[in-house]
Amino acid sequence: MTDSQPVISCRNAWKIFGSDPEQFYANITADMSFEDMRAQGYIAGVRDVSVDVAKGEMLVIMGLSGSGKSTLVRCLSRLHDITAGSIIVDGQDLGSLSEKELIELRRRKMGMVFQSFGLLPHRTVLENVAFPLEMRGQDKHERRQRALEVIDLVGLSGREEYFPRELSGGQQQRVGIARSLAIEPDIWFLDEPFSALDPLIRREMQDEFLRLQEMLGKTIVFITHDFDEALRLADRIAIMKDGAVEQCDTPDQIVLNPATEYVAKFTEDIDKARVVHAGAIARPLNGQPATGTPVSSGKTIQDLARLLVDDTRDQIPVAADSGTIIGSLDRIEALDILLR
Incomplete structure (x- = not known):
């Protein structure tokens, strides 16, 4: 269920890597290609991207390795500062926030799950899930109760005292998801969270993820390089190439009406029915x-x-x-x- 008011609004965003990106950006011309920029020693990780994410929407960003997917999400959470353009999150311009305000926004609004589980090996499942609440300074009893709630939500009840080494890959990923849910984020960034899992567990995690989204209605930006996964999960899909968004639309429209030849190549082997x-x-x-x-x-x-x-x-x-x-x-x- 989505709302027409965007929670995230990205306008003409650029992220350029190089020795003097601001100066280089000032001299970019409309006909300058990604390769032209690279020839001058600069990489446009994000190139003139404009996209909105509505409340409760799941936007899946996909593309080949090096297309700019992870860089864009890092800009949306301001793990990277953008070179030009603007990104508004929950009505706040990310670029204008102080370090303190940014930390507060992340703590209050954002959850993040990455491909590597990043679990603390010497802590139990319960302790791993409660860790962000501990960092927030929450009362021990309260954080334990909240951790137990989300452990149950992701289907790991009974494994609270297990250590990460005692869990399967799929179970470890569930712990990572539970840990990010513990802080009750409104916005959830997931960077290829299932790509390290074998196909059967991956499918199981997709089912679990869809179940959670049905219950919780989070605003989600989800990165994948797997088109089948994108089609299964997305409200809309943004397909990236060389830092730019080639097309952003519903799965139906991307399959029926690919905007570019590059997008058409993604869809050519898909069973449209x-x-x-x-x-x-x-x-x-x-x-x-x-x-x-x-x-x-x-x-x-x-x-x-x-x-x-x-x-x-x-x-x-x-x-x-x-x-x-x-x-x-x-x-x-x-x-x-x-x-x-």
């Missing part, structure tokens, strides 16, 4: 009657395969979760997606 939802290709009724039983806007074309083959209607009504008819599905168009 598995991704595209009825609501994404529903057309307004424009006064035409909606006849027969409607289909849910949240159903994928794959979910509707049997109906599309057996039904004789040219136009099939599409209903929102509330039951309201929002448009109609052209059966031939849907069958074309199914058979691609």
